[in-house]
Amino acid sequence: MLPYLAITAAAAVWGGSFVFMKDSLEKQNVFSFLSIRFAIAALLMIIYRPKVFIGLSFKFVYRGVIAGSILALGYILQSIGLTKTTVSNTGFITGLYLVFTPLISAIAIRRPIKRWHLAAVVFATTGLFLISFNGLRLGYGETLVLISAAVYGAHIVVLGEWSDGSNTYALALIQILTTSIVCSICAVIVGFEWVPDTSVWISILFTAILATFFAFLVQTWSQSFMHATAAAVLFATETPFAVLFGLIFQNDPMTLRIGIGGLLIMTAMFLVIWSDNRASAKLSQ
Numbered sequence: 001m002l003p004y005l006a007i008t009a010a011a012a013v014w015g016g017s018f019v020f021m022k023d024s025l026e027k028q029n030v031f032s033f034l035s036i037r038f039a040i041a042a043l044l045m046i047i048y049r050p051k052v053f054i055g056l057s058f059k060f061v062y063r064g065v066i067a068g069s070i071l072a073l074g075y076i077l078q079s080i081g082l083t084k085t086t087v088s089n090t091g092f093i094t095g096l097y098l099v100f101t102p103l104i105s106a107i108a109i110r111r112p113i114k115r116w117h118l119a120a121v122v123f124a125t126t127g128l129f130l131i132s133f134n135g136l137r138l139g140y141g142e143t144l145v146l147i148s149a150a151v152y153g154a155h156i157v158v159l160g161e162w163s164d165g166s167n168t169y170a171l172a173l174i175q176i177l178t179t180s181i182v183c184s185i186c187a188v189i190v191g192f193e194w195v196p197d198t199s200v201w202i203s204i205l206f207t208a209i210l211a212t213f214f215a216f217l218v219q220t221w222s223q224s225f226m227h228a229t230a231a232a233v234l235f236a237t238e239t240p241f242a243v244l245f246g247l248i249f250q251n252d253p254m255t256l257r258i259g260i261g262g263l264l265i266m267t268a269m270f271l272v273i274w275s276d277n278r279a280s281a282k283l284s285q
Helices: 002-024 030-048 058-086 087-094 099-111 115-132 142-164 170-190 198-222 226-237 238-249 258-285
Strands: none
Touching: 002 058, 002 115, 002 170, 002 198, 030 058, 030 142, 030 170, 030 226, 058 087, 058 142, 058 170, 087 115, 087 142, 087 170, 087 258, 099 115, 099 238, 115 142, 115 258, 170 198, 198 238, 238 258
16 A cells, blocks of 8 residues: 555655746746756765666666656756646646657557557547647647657657666666756756745755655655556546646636546546556456
């Protein structure tokens, strides 16, 4: 029971992090915020396992840097999008990475698309339309978050191809370090901004310690006790948590149209999880 509660807690932290970041990114630019956040998270991971880099091959590090660069792009797009739309919309749309993952896998590595995945695409597309349709175009913020969800899907595909399940801690640390470096370079280009006040420090520490360092440790520990699909279902609760926190703390609007759109996106997410679980069950028989 404890591993399941731990993953749910991590998902709640991820959902809540949107609320913290939403306010902070109005005071500090995205690149500077992410740079400091991931630098702190990386430092904590090194302190926790100081010998983590010993014995790593060049190929391993190279792959980690590439995966980390993709992850950095996803965080940058998502964070900029968050400044242009609501917490609830960001949570809903980010969850579409579950739908993008099998689509990108089919295109990039020629894995066939399952019919339930196609159904999920229809549900997700309809839901996205209802949530973010603004006149004759999608909103700018929603579009950026949508692209970030696709980038996260690509990141998952890359990790699935490159990671053999061993030394996951080192691989995660390399990605977090890379994300911090990429964001730091971007921050220097646009103008680095130091943390302006205590509230932003609280947000940075919350996302660095709980949403990055703690969440990764929880994920690594918990998934050793459960099926990957069960973990995926629990991690998917990040979306309803984000919506709930957005409604409570940000007074996000919740119209019938947005509610139905969100429900369709949640349905798409769980269709992907259910179909993967069904396929896994058949293979194990």
